[in-house]
Amino acid sequence: TPTEELRRVDAAHHMHPFTNNSELEDKGARIITRAEGCWLSDSEGNRILDAMAGLWCVNIGYGREELSQAAARQMSDLPYYNTFFQTSHVPAIALSAKLAELAPGDLNHVFFAGSGSEANDTNLRMVRTYWQAKGQPERNVIIGRWNGYHGSTVGAMSLGGMKGMHAQGGIVDGIEHIDQPNWWLEGGDMSPEEFGLERARQLEEKILELGPDKVAAFIAEPVQGAGGVIVAPDSYWPEIQRIVDKYGILLIADEVICGFGRTGNWFATETLGLRPHIMTIAKGLSSGYQPIGGSIVCDEVAEVIGGVEFNHGYTYSGHPVACAVALENLRLLEEEKVIERVRDETAPYLKQKFEALVDHPLVGEAKIVGMMGSIALTPNKETRAVFAAEAGTVGFICRERCFSNNLIMRHVYDRMIISPPLVISKEEIDILIERARQSLDETHAILRE
Numbered sequence: 001t002p003t004e005e006l007r008r009v010d011a012a013h014h015m016h017p018f019t020n021n022s023e024l025e026d027k028g029a030r031i032i033t034r035a036e037g038c039w040l041s042d043s044e045g046n047r048i049l050d051a052m053a054g055l056w057c058v059n060i061g062y063g064r065e066e067l068s069q070a071a072a073r074q075m076s077d078l079p080y081y082n083t084f085f086q087t088s089h090v091p092a093i094a095l096s097a098k099l100a101e102l103a104p105g106d107l108n109h110v111f112f113a114g115s116g117s118e119a120n121d122t123n124l125r126m127v128r129t130y131w132q133a134k135g136q137p138e139r140n141v142i143i144g145r146w147n148g149y150h151g152s153t154v155g156a157m158s159l160g161g162m163k164g165m166h167a168q169g170g171i172v173d174g175i176e177h178i179d180q181p182n183w184w185l186e187g188g189d190m191s192p193e194e195f196g197l198e199r200a201r202q203l204e205e206k207i208l209e210l211g212p213d214k215v216a217a218f219i220a221e222p223v224q225g226a227g228g229v230i231v232a233p234d235s236y237w238p239e240i241q242r243i244v245d246k247y248g249i250l251l252i253a254d255e256v257i258c259g260f261g262r263t264g265n266w267f268a269t270e271t272l273g274l275r276p277h278i279m280t281i282a283k284g285l286s287s288g289y290q291p292i293g294g295s296i297v298c299d300e301v302a303e304v305i306g307g308v309e310f311n312h313g314y315t316y317s318g319h320p321v322a323c324a325v326a327l328e329n330l331r332l333l334e335e336e337k338v339i340e341r342v343r344d345e346t347a348p349y350l351k352q353k354f355e356a357l358v359d360h361p362l363v364g365e366a367k368i369v370g371m372m373g374s375i376a377l378t379p380n381k382e383t384r385a386v387f388a389a390e391a392g393t394v395g396f397i398c399r400e401r402c403f404s405n406n407l408i409m410r411h412v413y414d415r416m417i418i419s420p421p422l423v424i425s426k427e428e429i430d431i432l433i434e435r436a437r438q439s440l441d442e443t444h445a446i447l448r449e
């Protein structure tokens with residue numbers, strides 16, 4: 001069949017990211033051909049509910065003509081020009097002004113990149129350049145978090161704390177990590193609030209251990225996404241903000257997943273009451289229709305960086321077609337009140353249904369903020385036990401059951417996660433929950449065999 005042929009060619013020539021490619025030779029990839037709203041179609045005629053919005057990015061939903069038309073118009077007018085040195089163009093100007101308007105506080109300046117990874121590499125270089133320009137070059141250590149994900153370039157991978165990635169080598173010097181606030185897995189006998197404080201205070205301990213005059217910045221995802229949608233206890237972020245303020249280090253909020261409505265506000269820093277100096281953005285900025293990312297920078301940092309030549313930039317920084325599509329995407333999100341609807345209607349509805357999954361025998365905790373959530377699979381809810389099999393085995397089974405029920409959920413070890421398009425309707429939420437329950441039941445049955 002055509003699908004078998006596509007699978008054969010795919011396995012023969014296409015190297016998939018984050019994949020053991022030899023596995024594709026047996027089973028082959030699922031080949032996605034079209035998409036509309038929250039629904040994917042594959043080459044075998046299935047309709048699949050995409051509860052991950054692709055890779056957490058298709059916030060506006062698939063198939064919006066306005067976005068393809070914005071791209072086509074820009075392709076005709078000016079398909080490419082750069083913003084190096086002293087040139088500029090209308091899409092980059094308009095998008096930076098729009099982002100300055102949407103971003104909280106005095107985050108008023110945008111450095112564009114082609115992706116979230118590139119934007120975090122920009123941040124890595126920018127904070128070090130900032131402290132150099134301020135005459136404190138010894139302030140060059142950046143603290144990130146274990147299990148954090150900031151991208152796959154060498155810099156972004158080093159800022160992140162994915163041990164499997166670090167094990168493959170190439171870590172950049174001068175980056176340290178503290179533990180994540182994953183109460184379910186690591187909270188022991190502490191209450192979530194005690195544990196949140198304890199984990200936040202690791203930042204202070206790390207700063208004191210390194211010497212406060214050596215630390216440039218702390219980077220974190222407001223809600224750790226690829227690490228399993230780890231929602232911090234309420235005590236965590238206020239304590240982090242206190243510590244960052246006390247030692248005068250820069251706070252970088254990686255909003256690549258959380259930004260553009262995912263948590264029910266434009267940015268998760270608003271949801272959590274944070275005051276970052278720099279925010280990383282990508283994904284939902286263009287709803288994934290074009291590759292684009294960036295760093296939104298506060299007045300003071302931009303002023304200091306502006307005083308030196310920051311020797312950094314990408315051919316596709318501020319790509320006109322990507323900027324035009326992002327602008328149109330922001331216009332749609334705003335005009336159609338997508339984020340307000342998430343906050344006031346669909347997220348509360350999803351929360352109620354999603355958190356009710358804890359009544360399932362396999363589910364230990366269910367956590368959700370806005371439109372990103374996770375459930376922990378466990379053989380024993382009381383003791384918060386992990387499965388005897390290698391971590392991720394049960395999550396993988398569950399993900400495969402979802403897949404065969406035409407529901408895309410992702411697993412991170414034995415946590416199942418969702419991050420649907422923000423335009424998901426209540427009826428579609430019902431389908432999502434029904435298919436998730438069905439898949440959990442099937443997983444449960446497999447485990448008892």
Ligand code: PLP
Pocket residue numbers: 055114115116117118120149150151152221225226254255256257282283293
């Ligand atoms: N930061 C976060 C929080 C992410 O989740 C991701 C991607 O998943 C990235 C950065 C990297 O973005 P990209 O894949 O566009 O390079």
